[in-house]
Amino acid sequence: MARTWLSIRVELVSGHGADLWPRPGRVFAAARSHSFAQLASAIDLAFGRWDLAHLHLFTLSDGTHASLLDWWDGEAPEDTVDGHTTKLSRLQAGEQFAYVFDMGDDWAHLCTVGERHIDPFDEFGETPDRPVPYWGWGSLPDQYARRWDGTMGSRRCRSGRPAGSATCLRSCRGGANTAENDLTLCTRGGRQRGVEVLSRSGRMAR
Template sequence: MELFGGGMAGDLWPRPGRVFAVSPQHTFHTFAEAIDDAFARWDRSHLHIFELWELGKTVTEMRFWDDPAPEKDVDADTVTIGELLKPGDQFGYIFDLGDRWKHQCVIADQDIDPVETLGILPAKPLPYWGWGTIPDPYGRLFDGDDGESPFPDPPKRWPWDGNAPDAEIITEHSPGQWTRTYALTRDLTDDDPE
């Protein structure tokens, strides 16, 4: 599954992605929760839908839907992945119908043995591989970011026991907008070894 973009991040490239272990018996609702966990979504007050393009159906939580269309809409709380999808199928997942965080999903052609691949038999869908930077849904880059304040200075030392080396490279990243990497210089004093 890859995150194409949405919200303040716009279109993402390269796209962050995740690979999941999902049973055909898992509901779309439990899969949506796993996707939102894997993409670091802490604000879960937004609706989400699965778009099953080949079937012309939408899977959503009907308890929040005012006017479902029975011929098209399917309940995510009761329908399982295996009832509607098969290996090789592609479909979409959208989190937050306002900001539209769009994902493209593909059911793998080959099954995995979860015990062999993960070391466990998970009770719910579980991400087990991934790549890329996950953008903050509101575009924040640091605690207290109001969109106008300048970047805070990087820490002079690591916050733990003082045995870690000083940071030498800092990367500032705004997904979908810019990345800036620079080397830190340090002032040598008489107490510093050269």
Template sequence: MAKLQVTAKTKIFRIEIVLVDAEPLIRRVVEVPGDMSLAVLHQVVQAAMGWQNAHLYEFDIHRVRYGPPDPDWDDGVVDDSAVTLSRLVGAGDTAGYVYDFGDDWQHLLTVEAVTAPEPGVRYPRCVDGQGACPPEDVGGVPGYAEFVEGLGDPAHPEHTELVEWWGSDRVDPHHFDLAAADRALERLAWTPLPAGRA
């Protein structure tokens, strides 16, 4: 499959992704081409947040649900590979995104701005963020809080079990590595706008 190209007509969407109700705050800010499908935006969210793409997901935009189609069941979900970001939202709009219907990780995506592309810049890219991504299968936001508390307290009744599961007694919920989050998006890169084409 040929790499997609950023052109002078491409609109770049700056999107803040917030993991709802998580403490401390877990957020990422990404910049993506507006012509990106929601299916690829899902991959951007996964990579930037630090998820492992091991569970189902769904977007909710203007009360319409988007996600991967299920050929065996018509559940009213619109095929997310058939729609682009720019056709659904603009600056100031929000979208819901849920990952893992068991753990129910709710995310709020907010389009902070829509701008022209910068020549030579790789998109998508992660430009800001904070907070560590919770581990998969930890039990959602409440389970993550218990996980952090249990790992940090040797007297906690589940401390030993959590250390065995995690492989360590250390976790830093405030840790965020911007360079690593941005590197995780390299595999999704569009060919940059050449210099002199802005």
């Protein structure tokens, strides 16, 4: 098989209020025909997340966002395309972009597209039907910063919608740092979130 797949390096920059150093990371093999939604799922699983009922947001180098529009109830940030239908073919070699999972805990990732394409058969002996990690390093933090069973987790949604959906964010109440405020910050400053992640990498020209 020809070397047509993308190699995407993903580093976990920060989350749960803390910057991570050294940064744990994974390198993914992904076809250009795969979607951003598929890449998001692969990243979340590879970084050990089990509660996936949260919003996520990609910010590309041109400021375009990609996310699951049906989760936002019409309140997605401007310039957001649907992650289900938008393909990775829009990525260019060497491009850097940001991925944020859970707008409350802000698990922020720096993603870098490799300069060279790869052959998935060389890595896996087959052609996967979704993006798959083929290299990795570092210690992964718990999604809710829990160190043992029984530790209290993050807020819970009482609306019956997935935690992190726009409807849930309007209905949840969690003290001063409410999920409703999280949505406002993300909606008004979605692009800025991505720019901050890329800027903290120290490798993106402003």
